[in-house]
Amino acid sequence: MDPAAARVALEAERQRLLAEIDETQPEAPEPMTYGSQAAAATQVFDQNRALALRERAQNELALVEAALERLDAGGYGTCLDCGRSIAEGRLEALPWAAYCVDCQRKQPR
Ligand SMILES: [Zn+2]
16 A cells, blocks of 8 residues: 555544544533433433543554554554565555454454
């Protein structure tokens, strides 16, 4: 994959994730003025959902930033495990991929 194209894709993804993290910023704790049990439950649900989204975005951001670093260091597109080139199609679908398909399968989730 063309490093310039990879950089554009990674930067775009990085911006998107930063915006998502910003949007899911936990709000300042509101005074407990729940009108009802249901409203309280809804609020807790929303908070948990935002937290989960935020966590996912942060994990992905770490992957994207690591890929940008590899791009700067000249190691982009090489599997971190076996050192072989990551398939072109895989990088197009997942520009921040750090492992080839075979090694990804071996990674602990
Ligand atoms: Zn590999």
